[in-house]
Amino acid sequence: xxxTSTIAGILTxxxxxxxxxxxxGSQPAATAxxxxxxxxxxxxxxxxxFVARVTDPASSxxxxxxxxxxxxxxxxxxxxEQPLYFQLFFAIDRVxxxxxxxxxxxxxxxxxxxxxxxxxxxxxSGKRGLLELVMATHAGMTTDEFERIATAWLDTTVHPxxxxxxxxxxxxxxxxxxxxxxxxxxxxxxxxxGGIEFMRPWTEEVYGIPPEQVVGSSIKxxxxxxxxxxxxxxxxxxxxxxxxxxxxxxxxSHIGRRPIAAFGNSDGDLQMLQYATGGDNPGFALLVHxxxxxxxxxxxxxxHIGRLDKGLDEADARGWTVVSMQDDWRMIFxxxx
Amino acid sequence: xxxTSTIAGILTxxxxxxxxxxxxGSQPAATAxxxxxxxxxxxxxxxxxFVARVTDPASSxxxxxxxxxxxxxxxxxxxxEQPLYFQLFFAIDRVxxxxxxxxxxxxxxxxxxxxxxxxxxxxxSGKRGLLELVMATHAGMTTDEFERIATAWLDTTVHPxxxxxxxxxxxxxxxxxxxxxxxxxxxxxxxxxGGIEFMRPWTEEVYGIPPEQVVGSSIKxxxxxxxxxxxxxxxxxxxxxxxxxxxxxxxxSHIGRRPIAAFGNSDGDLQMLQYATGGDNPGFALLVHxxxxxxxxxxxxxxHIGRLDKGLDEADARGWTVVSMQDDWRMIFxxxx
Numbered sequence: 001x002x003x004t005s006t007i008a009g010i011l012t013x014x015x016x017x018x019x020x021x022x023x024x025g026s027q028p029a030a031t032a033x034x035x036x037x038x039x040x041x042x043x044x045x046x047x048x049x050f051v052a053r054v055t056d057p058a059s060s061x062x063x064x065x066x067x068x069x070x071x072x073x074x075x076x077x078x079x080x081e082q083p084l085y086f087q088l089f090f091a092i093d094r095v096x097x098x099x100x101x102x103x104x105x106x107x108x109x110x111x112x113x114x115x116x117x118x119x120x121x122x123x124x125s126g127k128r129g130l131l132e133l134v135m136a137t138h139a140g141m142t143t144d145e146f147e148r149i150a151t152a153w154l155d156t157t158v159h160p161x162x163x164x165x166x167x168x169x170x171x172x173x174x175x176x177x178x179x180x181x182x183x184x185x186x187x188x189x190x191x192x193x194g195g196i197e198f199m200r201p202w203t204e205e206v207y208g209i210p211p212e213q214v215v216g217s218s219i220k221x222x223x224x225x226x227x228x229x230x231x232x233x234x235x236x237x238x239x240x241x242x243x244x245x246x247x248x249x250x251x252x253s254h255i256g257r258r259p260i261a262a263f264g265n266s267d268g269d270l271q272m273l274q275y276a277t278g279g280d281n282p283g284f285a286l287l288v289h290x291x292x293x294x295x296x297x298x299x300x301x302x303x304h305i306g307r308l309d310k311g312l313d314e315a316d317a318r319g320w321t322v323v324s325m326q327d328d329w330r331m332i333f334x335x336x337x
Numbered sequence: 338x339x340x341t342s343t344i345a346g347i348l349t350x351x352x353x354x355x356x357x358x359x360x361x362g363s364q365p366a367a368t369a370x371x372x373x374x375x376x377x378x379x380x381x382x383x384x385x386x387f388v389a390r391v392t393d394p395a396s397s398x399x400x401x402x403x404x405x406x407x408x409x410x411x412x413x414x415x416x417x418e419q420p421l422y423f424q425l426f427f428a429i430d431r432v433x434x435x436x437x438x439x440x441x442x443x444x445x446x447x448x449x450x451x452x453x454x455x456x457x458x459x460x461x462s463g464k465r466g467l468l469e470l471v472m473a474t475h476a477g478m479t480t481d482e483f484e485r486i487a488t489a490w491l492d493t494t495v496h497p498x499x500x501x502x503x504x505x506x507x508x509x510x511x512x513x514x515x516x517x518x519x520x521x522x523x524x525x526x527x528x529x530x531g532g533i534e535f536m537r538p539w540t541e542e543v544y545g546i547p548p549e550q551v552v553g554s555s556i557k558x559x560x561x562x563x564x565x566x567x568x569x570x571x572x573x574x575x576x577x578x579x580x581x582x583x584x585x586x587x588x589x590s591h592i593g594r595r596p597i598a599a600f601g602n603s604d605g606d607l608q609m610l611q612y613a614t615g616g617d618n619p620g621f622a623l624l625v626h627x628x629x630x631x632x633x634x635x636x637x638x639x640x641h642i643g644r645l646d647k648g649l650d651e652a653d654a655r656g657w658t659v660v661s662m663q664d665d666w667r668m669i670f671x672x673x674x
Contacts, residue, residue: 196590212593218590220586222582252558252569254549256534256551274562279566
C-alpha cells in the first residue's frame with residue numbers, strides 16, 4: 001500500500017532544493033513521467049497542461065500556492081464503489097450485528113433489506129436511504145470508539161468479489177494525480193458524501209490526505225464529561241449530507257477558499273465541479289468515467305450507484321476533462337490487475 | 338503588523354536544518370527567548386515546560402507532530418473584545434447602513450438598541466441576540482462580496498476608544514505563543530464564536546493562521562449558478578454557533594483530531610479546554626485573565642462580554658494555567674502601550 005505524507009513530501013522536496021549540489025535551481029532535473037499509469041492522451045495532457053499553466057509565475061493564469069486547492073470525491077473517484085458504496089458493506093455488517101437489539105428493523109426499510117440480504121431493495125432505497133442506514137448504525141458510541149470499530153472492520157474485511165481489502169481498491173492513476181498536485185504546491189482535500197469519520201482513520205496512509213483535509217457527511221455529536229476525561233458521543237441524527245449542492249457549501253465551511261481543481265465521477269459531484277470552474281481563478285474539472293467492465297465496472301447514466309448523467313452533458317458542453325478508465329488508464333488498482 | 342506564514346516558517350526552518358554548516362543537529366543553537374513579552378513566572382514556565390515535554394522524543398509524554406493541534410479562541414484571547422466584540426461594531430455600522438430598508442427594526446431588539454445607540458440594551462440582549470444581529474446583517478450577498486465588505490470595513494475603521502485599527506489590538510504575547518508553537522511542529526487553529534467569514538480574510542496576515550484553520554459561527558449559504566460563474570449566497574439563517582459545548586463538536590468536524598493545547602479567556606471556552614485536557618495525550622489548557630484595567634480592561638465573573646466565572650473555578654481545581662495580563666505580560670499590544 002502506498003504511504004504518502006504531505007508534510008514529509010514538502011520537507012523532502014525542500015531539503016533537495018535547498019541542498020542541491022549543483023546549486024543551479026534553473027537547471028531542469030531529469031524528469032520521470034509523473035503520471036506513469038496514465039496512457040498518453042487528451043486526459044493526461046489536460047492535467048499536465050493545467051498544472052503547468054497555474055504554477056508558472058510567467059503565466060497569465062498563475063495561481064499563488066496558498067490558493068492551489070484541489071478537491072476529490074472519494075467513492076468512484078479515488079476508490080471503487082461497486083456493487084455498493086464500500087461504507088455500506090460496513091453498515092450491513094453493523095446492522096446484522098446490532099439486529100438482535102432492534103426487532104423493529106425486521107419490518108423497516110432499509111434495515112429489512114439488509115437483514116434479508118436483498119441488495120436490490122437496499123440499492124433502490126436511494127442515496128438518502130443508504131445514508132440513513134449508515135448514520136443509524138454508526139451512532140451510540142464515542143468518536144474514539146467508532147474510529148476503532150471502523151479501523152478494525154477495514155483491517156479484517158475484504159471486498160465481496162475481488163477478495164481484496166477495500167483500501168487496496170483505490171485507483172493507482174488517481175494516487176499519482178494526488179502526488180503530482182502536491183508536488184506542485186497543491187493542498188489536496190477529499191469532499192465526499194461518505195461519512196467523514198469513516199474516512200479519516202485511513203485517508204492519510206492510503207491517499208496522503210490527513211484527517212483535517214477530509215470533508216464528508218456527518219451525524220450529530222454531543223460533548224460529554226466522563227470520570228476519566230471528556231468524549232464526543234455520536235447521536236443517531238443526520239447533521240450534514242455532503243452531496244450535490246451541499247459540496248460547495250461544505251468546501252466553503254471547511255476550507256474557506258474556492259478550489260481551482262475538482263475531481264469527481266457522478267452527478268453528486270456536478271456542483272463541486274461547477275464551483276471549482278466558476279470563479280476568477282482558472283478552474284479545472286475532471287470526471288472519471290467508469291467504462292471498463294473488464295478491469296473494473298461499466299456504468300453511467302442509468303446506475304443507482306454513482307450515476308453520471310447530467311455530468312456527462314455538462315462536461316461535453318463546457319470542455320471538462322472526461323477520463324475513460326478503459327482508454328486512459330494503463331492500470332486500475334495498485335496491485336496487478 | 339506582524340506577518341507570519343506557517344508554510345514559510347516550516348520551509349525556512351527546514352532549509353536551516355538541512356543546510357546547517359556545522360551539520361551537527363544535536364548541538365543547541367544560541368536561543369533567544371521565544372516569549373520575550375512574557376514576564377518570567379509560572380504561566381510562561383508552564384507553556385515552555387509543556388512544549389518541551391510533548392516535543393522531546395525521549396519524553397514519556399511525547400506527541401507526534403501530526404497530533405500537535407492547538408486551538409485558540411479569538412475574542413479576548415488573541416485580540417481584545419471590549420467594550421463590545423469587535424465584529425459587533427461592524428454589525429452596528431451595517432445595521433445603520435441598512436436601516437432605511439428595514440423599518441421593522443425600529444421596534445425590534447436588538448436592532449432598536451443599535452439604531453438608538455443604546456449599548457447597554459445591546460449588551461443585555463445576550464450572546465445569542467448579538468449573534469443574531471451579526472447573522473442578520475451579514476446576509477444577502479455572496480461570500481466573495483461579504484469578504485470585500487468586511488475587509489474594506491476593517492481597513493477604514495478604528496476602535497472607538499483606542500483610535501487604532503482593530504487588527505492592531507491583538508495581544509503581542511499571544512502572537513509569540515502562536516509562533517513558538519508552530520516552530521515546534523504545532524498546527525494552530527482559531528475556534529471562535531465569531532463569524533467564520535468575518536475572521537478568515539485577515540487571520541493569515543495578522544496571526545499566521547490560514548482560512549482553512551479558522552473555525553467559527555456561520556450562517557447558511559446556498560450554491561447558485563450565475564451567467565458568469567457560480568457563487569455561494571449568504572442566507573439570513575443561523576447555521577452553527579461555535580460556542581461552549583459546540584466548540585469540541587466543531588473541532589471534531591473541522592479538524593478530526595483532539596487538540597493537545599487550548600487557549601481561551603471566557604466560560605464560552607470551558608468545554609474546549611475540557612476537551613483538550615480530556616483525552617489520552619497530555620493536554621494543556623490556558624485562560625487569559627483580563628485583570629489589567631490600566632493597559633487593557635479588567636473583567637471576569639460578572640461581565641456580559643467575555644464572562645469568566647466557571648472557568649476560573651475549574652482552572653483552580655484542575656491546575657490549568659491562568660495568565661494575569663497585569664503580572665504576566667510585559668506588553669499587551671504590538672505597538673507601544
